[in-house]
Amino acid sequence: MLCQNCGKNEATTHIKQIINGDMAESHLCSDCAAHLGYSDVFSGFGLNLSEFFGGFLGDMMPSLSTGNAPRCPKCGSSFDEIARDGRVGCADCYRTFYDKLLPSIQRIHGKIKHSGKTVSAAPVQPKEETVEEKIEKLRAAMNDAVAKQEFETAAKIRDEIKALEGGEN
Amino acid sequence: MNKWYIDKGDQGDIVLSTRIRLARNLDEFPFPAKLDVEGKNKVNELVKGTLFENDGKDFSYIEMKDLSRIQAVSLAERHLISPEFAAKKDGSALVLSADESVGIMLCEEDHIRLQVMKAGLALEEAYDIADKLDSMLASKLKYAFDERIGYLTQCPTNLGTAMRASVMLHLPALTRCGQMNRLANTVSKLGLTIRGAYGEGSLSKGDIYQISNQITLGITEETAIANLKSIVLQLVAQERAAAAEIIKKPVEEDKIFRALGVLRNARLLSTDEFMELVSVVRLGAARGLVDIPIEKINELIVNMQPATISAANAEATNASARDVIRAKTVREALA
Numbered sequence: 001m002l003c004q005n006c007g008k009n010e011a012t013t014h015i016k017q018i019i020n021g022d023m024a025e026s027h028l029c030s031d032c033a034a035h036l037g038y039s040d041v042f043s044g045f046g047l048n049l050s051e052f053f054g055g056f057l058g059d060m061m062p063s064l065s066t067g068n069a070p071r072c073p074k075c076g077s078s079f080d081e082i083a084r085d086g087r088v089g090c091a092d093c094y095r096t097f098y099d100k101l102l103p104s105i106q107r108i109h110g111k112i113k114h115s116g117k118t119v120s121a122a123p124v125q126p127k128e129e130t131v132e133e134k135i136e137k138l139r140a141a142m143n144d145a146v147a148k149q150e151f152e153t154a155a156k157i158r159d160e161i162k163a164l165e166g167g168e169n
Numbered sequence: 170m171n172k173w174y175i176d177k178g179d180q181g182d183i184v185l186s187t188r189i190r191l192a193r194n195l196d197e198f199p200f201p202a203k204l205d206v207e208g209k210n211k212v213n214e215l216v217k218g219t220l221f222e223n224d225g226k227d228f229s230y231i232e233m234k235d236l237s238r239i240q241a242v243s244l245a246e247r248h249l250i251s252p253e254f255a256a257k258k259d260g261s262a263l264v265l266s267a268d269e270s271v272g273i274m275l276c277e278e279d280h281i282r283l284q285v286m287k288a289g290l291a292l293e294e295a296y297d298i299a300d301k302l303d304s305m306l307a308s309k310l311k312y313a314f315d316e317r318i319g320y321l322t323q324c325p326t327n328l329g330t331a332m333r334a335s336v337m338l339h340l341p342a343l344t345r346c347g348q349m350n351r352l353a354n355t356v357s358k359l360g361l362t363i364r365g366a367y368g369e370g371s372l373s374k375g376d377i378y379q380i381s382n383q384i385t386l387g388i389t390e391e392t393a394i395a396n397l398k399s400i401v402l403q404l405v406a407q408e409r410a411a412a413a414e415i416i417k418k419p420v421e422e423d424k425i426f427r428a429l430g431v432l433r434n435a436r437l438l439s440t441d442e443f444m445e446l447v448s449v450v451r452l453g454a455a456r457g458l459v460d461i462p463i464e465k466i467n468e469l470i471v472n473m474q475p476a477t478i479s480a481a482n483a484e485a486t487n488a489s490a491r492d493v494i495r496a497k498t499v500r501e502a503l504a
Contacts, residue, residue, distance in 0.1 A: 075199040090199035091313035091321045105318065105325055111387025114319030116330040117300070119312050 003029035072096045135164050173270035177464045178289015182455035183405045185337040185377065185467060186286055188248065189295040191303050192322045192331040193281040194313040200323040201260075201276045209260030209276040216275055219309045220264060224302065228271075233261040242476035248286065248337075248366075250274055271298065278323050279331075281306070288467075290401060292334055292394045300390075319386060329386030334394055336401045337366060341376040341452040342411035343404075349378075352404065360384040361400060375444035375470065380404070416456050425453035433503050438496040439488070440475050447473075447499075461503060469502055 003011045009029035069078045077089035079097045088094060094101065106112050138161045145154035178184065194200060198212050217230055233241065233254070241255040249269055254261065254277045264273040274282040283306075285299040306312075313321040320331035327333070343349055353363045366377040380401060382393045415421045428449040432438070438446075451466045453459035471477065473495050479485045485494050 075203045087202050087323050089203045091196050094321050108326055109384050109386035114329050116389040119307055119314040
């Protein structure tokens with residue numbers, strides 16, 4: 001697509017804006033974007049961030065892209081696609097292409113080690129089981145134990161079930 | 170219920186509002202750009218269900234496809250959603266609290282964009298609210314997270330804390346003195362950016378600027394907030410000093426009262442003219458030259474945006490109809 005302003009160069013900056021209560025989209029080349037003040041009011045950060053990041057990754061890309069490049073097992077993105085779009089496909093892409101992404105991440109943030117809030121490593125808490133569900137599970141375990149002729153274990157489980165049933169009343 | 174912006178907060182003569190935004194994704198789903206509508210709806214239902222089960226007291230759930238263009242753009246004008254999100258339809262949804270201070274965009278650029286807004290400068294308070302809601306969601310949902318690079322986001326510029334803290338400032342005096350370019354350069358060296366009020370690529374209307382943290386990886390939420398706060402306080406002090414100088418000049422004082430005269434009497438007001446004049450009047454009000462409560466001016470700035478007028482007035486179907494309504498509303502408010 002050609003720049004909407006000069007009509008000469010390839011449009012590289014795409015801007016969605018709200019003008020007088022309506023959505024407007026402009027497609028500009030980098031010169032016109034800068035000239036019209038779109039490359040942010042000031043410091044040149046207003047470029048579409050994915051263009052911007054794509055640029056970051058772009059010069060990291062190998063010039064040969066082969067058909068059997070590794071792909072993310074979950075979403076199927078290849079590293080080339082991520083670099084082209086400036087968008088990562090899913091959480092697993094970060095794991096799959098971690099080493100390849102790291103230099104760009106460092107260039108964007110200056111750092112590569114997270115500090116701040118974390119998600120606890122513990123698995124997500126399952127919903128709390130009801131007493132009935134617990135008893136159901138224990139019964140299954142008891143039958144299992146009986147089948148394996150582990151009567152001591154089965155007796156223990158039976159006592160647990162009794163205790164739970166008692167608590168219910 | 171009163172909306173959050175009808176209030177004057179800390180540093181309210183200069184600071185319009187504070188916003189904290191956290192980006193989060195669910196581990197099991199591809200990011201929204203790689204997700205079909207069905208997948209997006211699954212994500213939305215999952216987050217919605219968790220939220221309403223645990224903290225649903227005053228939230229409403231809005232599917233973007235059910236909104237008219239005017240309603241969607243009006244939400245963006247009030248900074249409740251991003252302009253990009255206003256254009257979205259199927260598969261995107263918004264959770265909004267009754268006072269509009271807490272909003273969660275579902276399947277915008279990331280699965281979850283949780284944002285908290287407050288009047289005036291209130292970074293810690295806004296973060297506290299966002300943090301609690303986020304922790305509640307994190308205890309029920311499996312977030313995409315990596316110990317090394319933090320919260321995983323569709324765009325790597327948000328990795329780490331994935332927190333964007335922004336403060337909206339009214340800086341008419343510094344703008345008039347031609348200081349904004351210099352300040353923007355200084356601020357960018359400190360890992361922050363200043364831009365127009367409507368985000369990337371937008372020019373500043375009414376001398377309103379948004380300053381936010383740029384770096385999210387390797388810096389804690391607390392440090393990022395403390396940095397931003399200290400820079401904002403310096404900008405506020407500089408703006409006050411510049412404004413105090415400006416209003417000493419008779420020609421500038423004259424400008425303020427002329428602007429007020431036009432706002433009180435005009436029969437037609439375009440958005441641009443209104444923003445230009447209201448900025449001058451707000452400067453006068455902030456410095457005690459004009460006796461109009463700042464809250465009233467803030468409310469006008471929000472409510473006089475074009476789509477917001479059209480959303481509230483069925484007859485305002487085009488710009489000239491809006492200009493009549495805008496002039497009338499402003500006249501009555503400032504009478």
